[in-house]
Amino acid sequence: MTFEPDILTRLGQHNDESLESMGRLHARLVEAASSEDLVDVAYRILDTPVGSLLLAATTVGVVRIAFDAQCHDAVLDDLARKVSPRVLRAPARLDLAARQLDEYFSGRRHSFDLPLDLQLARGFRRLVLGRLTDLDYGSMASYAAVAAALGNPKAARAVGTACAANPVPVVVPCHRVVRSDGSAGGYVGGVEAKRALLALETANRL
Amino acid sequence: MSLPPFEVVVADHGTTVLRICRAMVGTDDADDAWAETFLAALAAYPRLEPNSNVRGWLATIAHRKAIDQIRKRNRAPLPVDRLPEVPGRCGEPAPRHDDLWTAVAALPTKQRGAVLYHYVAGLPYAEVGQLLDSSEAAARRAAADGMRALRSTVTRETS
Numbered sequence: 233m234t235f236e237p238d239i240l241t242r243l244g245q246h247n248d249e250s251l252e253s254m255g256r257l258h259a260r261l262v263e264a265a266s267s268e269d270l271v272d273v274a275y276r277i278l279d280t281p282v283g284s285l286l287l288a289a290t291t292v293g294v295v296r297i298a299f300d301a302q303c304h305d306a307v308l309d310d311l312a313r314k315v316s317p318r319v320l321r322a323p324a325r326l327d328l329a330a331r332q333l334d335e336y337f338s339g340r341r342h343s344f345d346l347p348l349d350l351q352l353a354r355g356f357r358r359l360v361l362g363r364l365t366d367l368d369y370g371s372m373a374s375y376a377a378v379a380a381a382l383g384n385p386k387a388a389r390a391v392g393t394a395c396a397a398n399p400v401p402v403v404v405p406c407h408r409v410v411r412s413d414g415s416a417g418g419y420v421g422g423v424e425a426k427r428a429l430l431a432l433e434t435a436n437r438l
Numbered sequence: 439m440s441l442p443p444f445e446v447v448v449a450d451h452g453t454t455v456l457r458i459c460r461a462m463v464g465t466d467d468a469d470d471a472w473a474e475t476f477l478a479a480l481a482a483y484p485r486l487e488p489n490s491n492v493r494g495w496l497a498t499i500a501h502r503k504a505i506d507q508i509r510k511r512n513r514a515p516l517p518v519d520r521l522p523e524v525p526g527r528c529g530e531p532a533p534r535h536d537d538l539w540t541a542v543a544a545l546p547t548k549q550r551g552a553v554l555y556h557y558v559a560g561l562p563y564a565e566v567g568q569l570l571d572s573s574e575a576a577a578r579r580a581a582a583d584g585m586r587a588l589r590s591t592v593t594r595e596t597s
Contacts, residue, residue: 239538243457244558250456251453253456253469254452257452257473258452260469260473261473264473265477268481309442312442317442317483318484319443320443320445
């Protein structure tokens with residue numbers, strides 16, 4: 233007579249119907265949570281020519297953009313730890329960012345007009361990001377040149393580190409910073425993605 | 439260890455909490471109970487101790503929301519008469535899965551709560567007892583009685 237394990241197994245099973253209900257209930261939760269300001273970090277996944285991008289925003293603005301190569305689950309864990317564990321997939325809050333990125337990847341948009349939340353970049357790294365937004369669409373600068381522009385010509389390596397830690401790549405264009413010898417150098421999204429972004433901009437430059 | 443993103447909590451426990459809500463308040467009101475449970479859980483989430491039994495914590499909240507809902511409805515807390523019979527197509531018996539959950543919903547309140555909170559949500563009997571306003575020993579007995587009743591349902595099904 234071993235019915236009990238059978239019952240326990242069945243109590244733990246989910247049927248298709250309850251899984252279907254989850255879509256409806258999740259949407260309802262997001263709506264209620266948004267109206268009560270309980271979604272500290274909203275995110276969505278956007279398909280792009282350089283793979284799927286994770287977009288995340290606080291109530292301040294876009295706080296994180298991540299490539300497949302960075303592992304979206306790990307990035308969400310990181311956001312839960314560093315920003316807030318109240319992280320929900322709430323696509324509507326990222327509609328504006330998604331639209332501008334779509335326009336960028338189709339070559340129609342050359343600069344972003346988005347509120348950003350740069351709380352994940354501090355100190356010198358934050359300064360570097362501020363400098364990067366001055367780089368024009370389709371242009372390139374060396375790590376050393378960015379360091380020099382910040383008044384610290386010896387900090388090329390630190391500029392590279394800041395680019396590698398850029399929480400909002402693409403929108404803050406660290407892909408426009410390359411090695412002094414003209415080679416692409418590393419990139420948060422992988423060097424292939426960096427080359428693709430530079431090629432896109434070269435092709436659509438006026 | 440730190441808390442995982444709340445999205446993971448919803449993905450991991452959403453269907454189980456829905457089962458608990460349905461067994462507690464019936465199918466019609468289960469969506470409301472589920473939404474209120476997760477909204478309250480989201481509000482309190484940053485204060486949850488890492489490594490807690492998240493499913494048990496959610497069940498505790500669901501229990502309170504279910505009681506609120508039953509009070510609001512102002513009727514006896516037995517949803518049995520509200521649960522639809524689930525007839526199978528072409529006169530075949532309904533899936534055994536649904537029969538079992540119908541049987542859970544039909545248990546007396548304490549037995550149902552004890553089975554849900556101990557066996558489904560994984561709460562220890564001491565905490566189950568607190569939720570059900572009874573002692574740890576009484577909660578243990580109620581869970582055993584509930585399982586025995588479910589077992590006889592299963593036996594009838596299969597014989």
